[in-house]
Amino acid sequence: MKILEAVVMGGILLSPCAPAPAQWMNLHTQGVPRKADGKPNLSAPAPKTADGKPDFSGLWQSTERKYVDNLASDTGQPPSLPWADAFYKKIKASNGAGRPQERCLPHGVTDYDSLPMPWRIVQTPSNIVILYEAYNHYRQIFMDGRALPKDPQPTWMGYSVGKFEGDTLVVESNGFNDETWLDDDGHPHTEALRVTERFRRPDFGHISLQLIVDDPKAYSKPWGATVPLGLLVDDELIENICENEKDLGHIIGK
Amino acid sequence: MQALKYARSLAYASGARLLMGAMLLGATLAPVSAQWLHYPTPGIPRLPNGKATLAAPAPKTADGKPDLSGIWRQPEDKYFRDLSYGTQPPAMLPWAAKLFQDRKGNLEKGHPSERCLGHGVTDYDTLATLRRFVQTPGMIAILYEGYTHYRQVFMDGRPLPPVTQPSYLGNSVGKWEGDTLVVQTNG
Numbered sequence: 001m002k003i004l005e006a007v008v009m010g011g012i013l014l015s016p017c018a019p020a021p022a023q024w025m026n027l028h029t030q031g032v033p034r035k036a037d038g039k040p041n042l043s044a045p046a047p048k049t050a051d052g053k054p055d056f057s058g059l060w061q062s063t064e065r066k067y068v069d070n071l072a073s074d075t076g077q078p079p080s081l082p083w084a085d086a087f088y089k090k091i092k093a094s095n096g097a098g099r100p101q102e103r104c105l106p107h108g109v110t111d112y113d114s115l116p117m118p119w120r121i122v123q124t125p126s127n128i129v130i131l132y133e134a135y136n137h138y139r140q141i142f143m144d145g146r147a148l149p150k151d152p153q154p155t156w157m158g159y160s161v162g163k164f165e166g167d168t169l170v171v172e173s174n175g176f177n178d179e180t181w182l183d184d185d186g187h188p189h190t191e192a193l194r195v196t197e198r199f200r201r202p203d204f205g206h207i208s209l210q211l212i213v214d215d216p217k218a219y220s221k222p223w224g225a226t227v228p229l230g231l232l233v234d235d236e237l238i239e240n241i242c243e244n245e246k247d248l249g250h251i252i253g254k
Numbered sequence: 255m256q257a258l259k260y261a262r263s264l265a266y267a268s269g270a271r272l273l274m275g276a277m278l279l280g281a282t283l284a285p286v287s288a289q290w291l292h293y294p295t296p297g298i299p300r301l302p303n304g305k306a307t308l309a310a311p312a313p314k315t316a317d318g319k320p321d322l323s324g325i326w327r328q329p330e331d332k333y334f335r336d337l338s339y340g341t342q343p344p345a346m347l348p349w350a351a352k353l354f355q356d357r358k359g360n361l362e363k364g365h366p367s368e369r370c371l372g373h374g375v376t377d378y379d380t381l382a383t384l385r386r387f388v389q390t391p392g393m394i395a396i397l398y399e400g401y402t403h404y405r406q407v408f409m410d411g412r413p414l415p416p417v418t419q420p421s422y423l424g425n426s427v428g429k430w431e432g433d434t435l436v437v438q439t440n441g
Contacts, residue, residue: 024415024425030392050316057390104370106402120406122388122395124323126296129388129395131404136372136423138397138404140386146293157402159290237406239421243371 029059029233033204040233042205049123054167054201057123059232067114067225071183071211075223084188084218091186097253099186100179104242106135106156108180109173109195110211114227118237128162128169133237141171148174154191156180169199182213190217205231295325315389320433322387322394331382372401372422375439394428394435407437417441 033044047055066073080088091098100106107115112132122129128141141160149159152175162171173195182189198210207229214222299310313321332339346354357364366372373381378398388395394407407426415425417440428437 024412027412030410122390122393124388124390127388129397129404131395131406136401136403138395138402140397142290144296146290149290239423241372241403241422243369245370 024236027234027236029235032233040205040231042203042231042233044204046201046204049125051125053164054169055123056121056128056169056199056201056207059118059120059235059237060207060229061118061232062114062116063228063230064114065116067211067227068111068116068184070185071110071114071187071213071225072185072223074225078187078213078223079220080187081218081220087188088186091181095252095254096184096186097249099181099184099248099252101242102245102249102252104135104245105179106137107132108156108176108182108189109139109158109160109197110182110213110224111180111184112137112139113197113209113211114183114225117240118232118235120237128171131237133240136239136241148172154178158193158195167200169197171197171199173197188218189213189215192217205233207231315391317391319430320435321389322435323389325384325386327384328380328382331380334377334380334382337376337380370401372403373398375405375423375426378403378405378423414438414440 029040031047033041035041047057049055062068072078106112112119112130112134115134117132117134119133120131122131124143126142126144128143130139130141132138137157139157139160141162143162145163146161148161152159154177155175156177156179158173158176160171160173162169164170174193176189176191176193176195178188178190178193180189181187193213193215196210196212196214198212200208200210202208208226209229210224210226212222212224213219294304295306297313299307301307313323315321328334338344372378378385378396378400381398381400384399386397388397390409392408392410394409396405396407398404403423405423405426407428409428411429412427414427420441424439425441426437426439428435430436
């Protein structure tokens with residue numbers, strides 16, 4: 001039942017969007033180490049940028065669906081404050097009614113990152129851009145040393161700054177609105193949310209992405225998950241613009 | 255901030271109807287307050303008083319290509335309002351002329367922005383809001399402020415794909431002709 005539900009939900013969540021089929025079907029991604037038979041060597045060493053930093057550029061996708069289903073999959077119940085627990089239980093009881101995607105509104109950082117849909121990291125020295133296939137949305141992570149804004153106007157994707165700690169890219173984000181859910185399960189957050197993403201690329205084909213949610217107005221202590229990402233080779237993002245804001249609210253929820 | 259966003263559009267507005275159009279187009283979006291308001295952009299040639307010298311030579315990338323990186327905006331929106339501004343009217347086929355007249359006649363009812371659907375290439379490019387070019391050797395990303403949508407322009411020599419399913423923003427490939435970036439888009 002759980003599996004069936006996940007399959008149905010997966011199909012439904014994608015349905016209000018209008019994906020174009022893979023253009024460049026037989027694409028050959030350049031710059032990928034390959035074996036003698038032409039298959040990518042995903043356990044080759046991770047690449048470096050010209051200035052010696054780890055290079056996270058490429059097309060990535062979560063290889064574990066369970067974290068977008070429930071970010072607390074590995075931790076058990078998160079340390080929810082009473083209102084957050086009540087919100088979560090209400091969402092569960094209503095089968096997920098009211099999710100922003102019903103109205104073609106986007107995901108937040110944690111569920112974009114853990115959604116099993118591709119996204120591209122475009123890495124430059126001063127700015128790392130993430131192009132999410134879902135909703136054709138992007139985020140910018142500023143690497144030029146600026147501090148997070150104080151008292152920012154809340155937004156869907158927040159404000160992000162990053163730095164390298166050894167081979168780990170550490171991204172801090174604040175300034176979120178309280179409209180998004182942390183996962184499909186309905187874990188809520190407030191405008192006090194801060195998200196820390198720690199990216200590590202142990203080899204060419206894999207990223208380990210630790211997501212830490214710190215929202216003292218919803219949870220008594222920080223919690224999160226470590227999402228495994230796999231490199232997509234010989235593949236490309238396709239357009240995904242949500243053009244049906246009418247149906248999802250009737251299909252899911254009760 | 256909403257007001258500031260309007261001011262951005264209105265500074266370039268020249269008529270009441272445009273003003274209303276700009277407000278309506280703005281009103282369907284949820285503008286973000288200018289984050290990092292007083293953050294000076296690094297890497298910009300400046301005068302002693304700190305003002306950017308926009309007439310300084312254009313920068314080059316490490317491999318000697320023109321570097322288009324940065325935040326850009328269309329200084330006026332006359333081409334957004336009418337792409338044929340300043341030229342002869344385009345040679346429309348009868349069906350296109352009829353659709354165009356219908357749209358003019360009903361004050362652009364049915365505009366995709368009514369349904370939060372975003373723009374196409376020509377109206378994103380001519381819209382008087384911001385966009386950033388992120389230039390890497392294999393791909394140039396365009397981040398439009400409008401709708402937080404992006405495009406990718408592939409620079410790795412791949413050909414345009416056959417059109418299977420049409421999309422809003424199509425498929426784009428680019429190449430350098432001297433100092434000119436030429437981008438072709440289909441689908």
